[in-house]
Amino acid sequence: MSLHKDTPHATPRSAVDSAIGGPAAVASSETARRASRMLSWALLGLLLFGLNLILAEGLRHAGIVTYVFTRTMAWSVVPYLSAFVLLHRSLHLPSIEGNSLVGVAATLPFALLLLAFAAFHIEYSRGALLLAYLTTVAWSGFGYRRFVQNYVPVFGYTDPRALAQLDGILSMPGAAAPSAMRFMRIGSLEEAAHCDGLMLDRAATADPERTRALARFKLGHVRMYSVERVGEMLTGRVGLTHIDENFLDDYARHYLYGFIKRVIDVAAVLVLAPLVLPAALLTALAIRLESPGPVLFRQTRVGRFGTTFTMLKFRSMATQADAPAQFAARHDPRVTRVGRVIRKYRLDELPQLWNVLVAEMSFIGPRPEQVPMVDKFAETIAYYPYRHLVRPGLSGWAQVQQGYVGSHEETITKLSYDLYYVKHCSFALDLLIAVKTVRTLLTGYGAR
Template identity: 80%
Template sequence: MNKTHSVSRPAQLTRPQGSETVRRASRMLAWALLGLLLFGLNIALAEFAHHAGLVTYVFTRTLLWSVLPYLFAFVLLHRSLHLPAMEGNSLVGLATTLPFAALLFIFAAFHLEYSRGALLLSYVTTLGWIWFGYRRFVRNYVPVFGYTDAATLAQLEQILAMPGAAPASPTRFQPISSLDEAVHCDGLMLDRNATADPERTRVLAQFKLSHVRMYSVERIGEMLTGRVGLAHIDENFLDDYAAHYFYSFAKRLIDLAAVLCMAPLALPLGLVVAVAIRLESTGPALFRQGRVGLFGKPFTMFKFRSMAFDAGAPAQFAARRDPRVTRVGRVIRKYRLDEIPQLWNVLAGDMSLIGPRPEQVPMVDEFAHTIAYYPYRHLVRPGLSGWAQVQQGYVGTHEETVTKLSYDLYYVKHCSFALDLLIGVKTLRTLLTGYGAR
């Protein structure tokens, strides 16, 4: 975290006032509209090539169809601007690929003629245009936040410095003593728990009337890290959870459809894993364990056994290079093949594909008494993969569990289809690389 001192600037050089999020969205919107000229050029060249007999009319028509996923890609990216900018590459790839995949599905479902070359050209053009615009206007931009009280920096440091956490997005901070200095910042960082006094209230009102965006320390921490600050959490930060009713219903339907689609691959792969486990060691291939699910309700979770069989083993963290893990177990844990049976838990409604990982009942009982706000993670259905898993991996200590909770509560607070899709993409990376396995 870099700190800078403010420098007076002439009034005519004052940057546009208002939210930096709005400014970023406006820049990306202008970039999207400019990109339509590029599509127009491609269509004009395609029409010229058609008259010259180089391509068919289907090529031009496919380019025209591709304008829709191009625009929808920018909509998806706009909806995900609240996520940390360090996730930019994943967001751009996701926002571009999904709309074009949907268009390809429509072509196949309705038996419409299309040009693979034109579709590929449109996809590559969209991906390059969005990637360049995002890096120029969003990811490479280092925001500057002002502050009036140095104590807010100390509070922010507590949020940023957590064991096992991913690094925060680059940001600069500078002290603010006047309105002229404040309007040159992207926002003002404040301690919302600070004692109010008439002078402070008048100053903040002046900032607000000048369209200076003001953020709490906790909100700045969320924007930079993708975590919720537990030391200064607000008791009412989940008041808007009820607004996610439609999202929860639609997500459940998606879970069911996804499991049914994966079943033809998961069943034979699971059979191979089960046979390998039985050939290497004695004991059942399937492992059952009590976990805590939605609203704190316990359920039985299924996994393929990856450790030596011990019916009386107590609940404990998995250590790095854990000696209990078998040779087959190391492979299936690395690539998460041990979690294939949990697709049944998803089908039964105990779990979702995306959500906080369910913990063992004894651990939940312990953490509920030792870690404040721990039960809040049970406000959403647990998942096969979650925000904490793709950002942090497995945890092995009480301190890392606190960090994990900060990621889980960020998901509970900001759960959305955009965040779920981002987690899905990062989970695929985990499956391919074995990141975070123990």
Template identity: 75%
Template sequence: MQKTDSLRRPAASRATGSETIRRASRMLAWALFGLLLFGINIALAELAQRAGFVTYVFNRTLVWSIAPYLAAFVLLHRSLHLPAMEGNSLAGLAATLPFAALLFVFAGFHIEYSRGAFLLAYFTTLAWIWFGYRHFVRNYVPVFGYADAAALAQLEAMLAMPGAAPAGRTRFQPISSLAEAVNCDGLMLDRNAAADPERTRALAQFKLSHVRIYSVERVGEMLTGRVGLAHIDENFLDDYAAHYFYGYLKRVIDIGTVLCLAPLALPLGLIVAAAIRLESPGPALFRQVRAGLLGKPFTMLKFRSMAVDNSGSAQFAARRDPRVTRVGRFIRKYRLDEIPQLWNVLIGDMSLIGPRPEQIPMVEDFERTIAYYPYRHLVRPGLSGWAQVQQGYVGTHEETVTKLSYDLYYVKHCSFALDLLIALKTMQTILTGYGAR
């Protein structure tokens, strides 16, 4: 058949491995080579101790820091399913979390440590892991081979979605043999293409030579952080089920975080409420019914950012919306209007991270017009979400389709690493006011 003519059985000679395997090996070598830095630091600290410049605690802290250094590279490796365009954030998280855990160990077991040695080890790890990630992952332009033009056309359609963030850099080249495939980071295939014995044998040879084989949809996810809506099938629910138990841990994290934020959120909320009442008549709090977990309605709380409107009609937020007050424009820009939703998180209507809850009339309309829209209700709606930090607010039906592709990526790949990345990007959003309307 036409789709399999260019993917024939490779030659008998076997390659030693694909470019993906070689690049992973180089990253591992980089991590091990970094241990030399710790060895040099420890040797210098030993000399400084003998000279009386530092105490034995300084040297011991450096030895303790080897564990979080190695853990940082493990975390980075476990996060490589996330788009490479998030490299700076991923490297920062991977380096910071293990060292934060080490501080808890020091505090919990009353272990004496040197702050100077701790900071030296942390910044050494951060610089080393950041440079390695940029060299071997972020700045590396991956090459995907493809055996038929239809697969490339499917990917291009997925990349061209209204309102989407730019995709990561990559190159594509046609391949027809094993020798060409092993020089690629992966082989991109149309999973709906008809199979025949010759094609099956060729794919087996590619797999045995460590050539990674990806569907068009998987490549699109790696490049964009979005799910291809045209090719969702029953496997999507299987992927979601793999992360089902994470929801219980996430609920504990939500409650603990809200309780920790309460001493700051309560006085700040009182100041915002007073400013709203002073500027315009009407209540400071705004209540609206939204769709929650499994589509069940709940009452979401916000600080009122608009003049009182009795129309009650559901509509998109517009740029420079004339209904928004001066105080409302400020609190929207820095997300202060969402402080009351911490109560929704505490009682279980929402989570800190998840797809943003939509108004019931809009949900009913989208469920009729956008395929797979109800899948976004498989997880609790969130105070912030993957679509918000990647795309911002949406204003059209077409942009809503793109937003759904981000939301379903989160549903499919929800994890502690992704939640931390969203939390970090949310802080950047709050500081810059990106996406406010």
């Protein structure tokens, strides 16, 4: 974590009023200028495709490639531009996730183009498509790192208490390291113009003098963020000390998203079934050969809107009947040899595809918890029930960021990740979680 706090000499209140009381002739914020540079970078990249097309034409006249190669390169401009649009739409996500974001933004449009070629029986060149894809990944990745990921944003503030509040949001047990950011005490509109935004303490007294000053900043095109919103941008978590109750209204705007996500869930289960069934049968056989007892483990969990359902898993412990609700422990002696393997690579979760098919779960969402633990946390952790506003998932934002939790304090951190997902659930975030889940499946990260 590298948070730089620049605190130049305080500007007297009268000087502030004088500075912001003049004409509001100020350029746009640094955030808008960076977005403009990213757009210019995307347009500049079209020259690469132009050069590729000229080269392809030369190779076609030389008889090395056919016209299909050139046509495929021309079609590839569409997913190239789509990749930059997706990156722009995902700028609200922590920039530390840049590598995954670039991979998703570049891969998805080209995958859709490939599906379109197959669906409409359009002849295409694999070599041209691969060349265009690699060009897109390299150009968009370099641009994202230059203008977003490696850029350290500067946020201004007028009240030192805002920094103390932000420190409280950043200091949470078991949390991933936040992105870098610098802070500067500002006292004039000209100073604010060089910042990416103004960080505000929402609990500060709304006196007329402060209100007039903030109005001048707003009219000068200075972006304003609450301390909690800046914390979200840095960490991918929601601060739990002062949650904006209005974020509950955000999910109501995602009705279409929820419907499409449900369609994708069902389609994905049907597509994966031929691959999953053999793996599930082999897993079940290994469990049965190693230890006596049922192959499947059933447990009541809390789902969407607080309703309960029976979650299915492959049994990974020698004895699990009547076990009290508790945190998963490292090197749990109850876990069998087969259980350690299937837990590491999440094969014990395969039966939950049935829960997804019957709409009790989704592929992406907060992990469902046991009823006794939910009852306990609902009494001891404020805002805990809000995580049940969305359907629970096989993998979630908390799982790929934090892994499993082993204490009450880490559960609070996990809730901050879950509520971030509830507030910002989108296809971009779902795709990012899916990519990071694949990494988990390959590495066994976070398994217990």
